[in-house]
Amino acid sequence: MNNPITHLLRPHLLQLKPYASARHEFKGQAEIYLDANENPFGSGVNRYPDPYQMKLKKRIADWRVVNPNQIFLGNGSDEAIDLLIRLFCRPGIDKIVIPAPTYGMYSVSAQISNVEVVNVPLLDTFQLDVSSMKRRFSDTTKLLFLCSPNNPSGNCLEAKALLEMITEFPGIVVVDEAYIDFCLGESILPRLNKFDNLVVLQTFSKAWGLAGIRLGMAFATPSIIDWMNKIKPPYNVNSLTQKIALEAFDTIDQQQAWVQSLLEQRKVIVDALKETACVLNIYPSDANFVLIRMDDAKMRYNQLLKQGIVVRDRSKVLLCNQCLRISVGTPDENQSLIKALQNNS
Numbered sequence: 001m002n003n004p005i006t007h008l009l010r011p012h013l014l015q016l017k018p019y020a021s022a023r024h025e026f027k028g029q030a031e032i033y034l035d036a037n038e039n040p041f042g043s044g045v046n047r048y049p050d051p052y053q054m055k056l057k058k059r060i061a062d063w064r065v066v067n068p069n070q071i072f073l074g075n076g077s078d079e080a081i082d083l084l085i086r087l088f089c090r091p092g093i094d095k096i097v098i099p100a101p102t103y104g105m106y107s108v109s110a111q112i113s114n115v116e117v118v119n120v121p122l123l124d125t126f127q128l129d130v131s132s133m134k135r136r137f138s139d140t141t142k143l144l145f146l147c148s149p150n151n152p153s154g155n156c157l158e159a160k161a162l163l164e165m166i167t168e169f170p171g172i173v174v175v176d177e178a179y180i181d182f183c184l185g186e187s188i189l190p191r192l193n194k195f196d197n198l199v200v201l202q203t204f205s206k207a208w209g210l211a212g213i214r215l216g217m218a219f220a221t222p223s224i225i226d227w228m229n230k231i232k233p234p235y236n237v238n239s240l241t242q243k244i245a246l247e248a249f250d251t252i253d254q255q256q257a258w259v260q261s262l263l264e265q266r267k268v269i270v271d272a273l274k275e276t277a278c279v280l281n282i283y284p285s286d287a288n289f290v291l292i293r294m295d296d297a298k299m300r301y302n303q304l305l306k307q308g309i310v311v312r313d314r315s316k317v318l319l320c321n322q323c324l325r326i327s328v329g330t331p332d333e334n335q336s337l338i339k340a341l342q343n344n345s
């Protein structure tokens with residue numbers, strides 16, 4: 001069997017005999033279930049959920065035009081990030097590569113697993129410094145995380161650089177598209193079949209308005225998905241989450257309307273703040289937030305807080321001196337934000 005990723009796995013996993021759950025060993029339909037020590041009484045959530053979420057995966061597969069065996073579902077994308085590190089990175093030996101600044105969980109998950117993080121600064125346009133990145137690639141750099149649109153800068157990474165990373169990196173490249181629904185540029189997902197070392201992360205937490213159900217998606221070649229399934233907790237996505245996500249597909253128009261409204265509102269915020277004295281620079285955004293350089297980020301953060309408005313102070317982050325990251329809210333919330341900043345200026 002020619003498995004394109006076996007050589008990248010942590011070798012001890014090849015000996016792993018995964019836990020076989022009751023709902024995995026018997027997959028058919030029966031009259032009487034006495035196999036999982038469940039309570040037969042109860043109000044609909046007394047049974048364990050489908051460990052591989054097949055009904056939901058079929059729906060997602062149709063929507064994203066992939067095969068169900070190219071989908072992993074997790075307790076948020078954060079679970080997928082953690083599982084990928086545990087699949088591929090030997091603690092104390094292997095490394096992950098990330099651009100800086102980017103989403104914080106890649107580095108936190110790596111540190112929890114005792115996996116070294118190689119930080120490569122982005123250019124001051126927040127685009128990839130391709131040659132610096134490539135200099136850090138080695139046979140122990142197993143995972144490269146690229147976030148596009150990037151958090152906290154909000155921009156999409158240029159497609160050409162992204163593709164160059166995927167073809168040149170010796171390990172697995174994870175492209176985190178949590179904000180892809182807000183971006184006019186293209187997703188890398190349609191190219192999934194071209195790359196055995198590509199994992200694309202998406203989530204129900206942003207455009208879908210379902211952060212509370214904790215549901216993230218990873219798309220990859222079936223052999224990577226199989227391995228993620230082998231090491232995940234058996235029932236990692238609960239029944240209520242699966243149910244609510246399936247129902248959300250019935251009102252997908254709502255999701256698209258929200259995205260449209262958030263994009264319009266992003267423009268409202270940008271146009272108003274451009275004219276505001278305390279604002280020095282607004283970075284172009286392809287996401288549902290904007291990164292804004294202030295005259296004094298800490299002071300403005302505290303002023304907003306006094307008026308009941310919480311934003312994210314990113315001023316300690318590389319390349320984000322004096323920057324606040326502000327999520328797009330409802331029209332009313334955005335007007336309150338704009339007024340607060342104008343009055344403080």
Ligand SMILES: *Cc1c(COP(=O)(O)O)cnc(C)c1O
Nearest residue numbers: 076077078103151178203205216
């Ligand atoms: C919000 C966000 C996620 C989503 O994580 P979930 O665990 O799915 O809620 C993933 N990646 C990035 C970059 C994010 O900003």
